[in-house]
Amino acid sequence: MTDAPSAAWDRFSAEYQRRSAIPVDTAYYGPDIPTERQLRLLGDLKGKRVVELGCGAAQSSIAFAKAGATVIGVDSSAAQLSYAHQLCAKEEVRVELRHADMAELAFLRADSVDLVFSANAFQFVEDLNRVFRQVHRVLKVGSPLVFSLPHPAWSIIDEERPDPTIGRSYFDRDPERVVWDGVEFTTYRHDFSGLYGALTRSSYRVDLIAEPSPVPSAQHSWQWRDAMELVPRTLIIRARKEGN
Numbered sequence: 001m002t003d004a005p006s007a008a009w010d011r012f013s014a015e016y017q018r019r020s021a022i023p024v025d026t027a028y029y030g031p032d033i034p035t036e037r038q039l040r041l042l043g044d045l046k047g048k049r050v051v052e053l054g055c056g057a058a059q060s061s062i063a064f065a066k067a068g069a070t071v072i073g074v075d076s077s078a079a080q081l082s083y084a085h086q087l088c089a090k091e092e093v094r095v096e097l098r099h100a101d102m103a104e105l106a107f108l109r110a111d112s113v114d115l116v117f118s119a120n121a122f123q124f125v126e127d128l129n130r131v132f133r134q135v136h137r138v139l140k141v142g143s144p145l146v147f148s149l150p151h152p153a154w155s156i157i158d159e160e161r162p163d164p165t166i167g168r169s170y171f172d173r174d175p176e177r178v179v180w181d182g183v184e185f186t187t188y189r190h191d192f193s194g195l196y197g198a199l200t201r202s203s204y205r206v207d208l209i210a211e212p213s214p215v216p217s218a219q220h221s222w223q224w225r226d227a228m229e230l231v232p233r234t235l236i237i238r239a240r241k242e243g244n
């Protein structure tokens with residue numbers, strides 16, 4: 001049986017942190033693609049109030065704090081947050097870490113946040129409408145929600161095969177079970193029409209969509225598949241809060 005996302009992440013956290021090499025000096029959007037240093041989607045964060053949803057070990061939150069922001073990292077996995085506490089201490093930065101579901105942001109005041117960021121976490125959430133509504137409440141008018149998640153085209157690729165192979169229909173909208181190191185996760189495919197509809201219904205204006213090609217590198221991440229040369233692995237969206 002698939003664990004609840006927080007339980008699955010508690011079990012997989014140590015292995016995820018061991019396998020991943022996520023930078024702490026710039027925001028990370030996903031495996032094998034350019035970072036914020038190259039993409040420049042967030043602007044100057046000095047003096048800004050930033051919230052990261054699904055922060056994991058808080059590597060990007062730490063980068064935001066180093067850039068002069070006041071940062072709150074939110075994650076539903078205690079194990080991931082334990083790594084976040086250790087990493088913040090090691091990097092000697094202050095990030096407020098909250099053990100919470102990203103759809104429960106009642107601890108944040110309305111219209112108080114300059115940027116909400118999330119990398120590679122929304123695929124674990126079935127109903128993004130709730131998240132978008134909560135984020136809309138806490139953002140200042142005109143401020144962005146910037147998030148990355150698996151590109152919907154990537155979801156048709158069979159990741160178990162070493163060669164690029166289509167494994168399922170683009171029109172199959174069922175949740176997917178993935179197993180990493182014996183831990184089962186359920187992921188949800190969020191396609192362009194669903195994301196755009198949910199964002200506009202919650203009064204955002206989408207002002208940027210990025211589908212980065214992989215960084216040429218001899219040293220790929222553990223999530224690398226050769227199909228990433230042919231199909232975008234990660235989708236990034238920036239959407240700004242319109243009036244209440």
Ligand SMILES: C[S@@+](CC[C@H](N)C(=O)[O-])C[C@H]1O[C@@H](n2cnc3c(N)ncnc32)[C@H](O)[C@@H]1O
Nearest residue numbers: 009054055056075076077080101102119121124
């Ligand atoms: C693939 S990890 C990404 C972590 C980090 N953003 C990174 O790029 O390394 C996904 C994270 O989302 C968190 N997560 C999943 N569902 C969540 C939810 N509903 N609320 C808060 N965090 C959630 C998990 O605990 C996990 O730490």
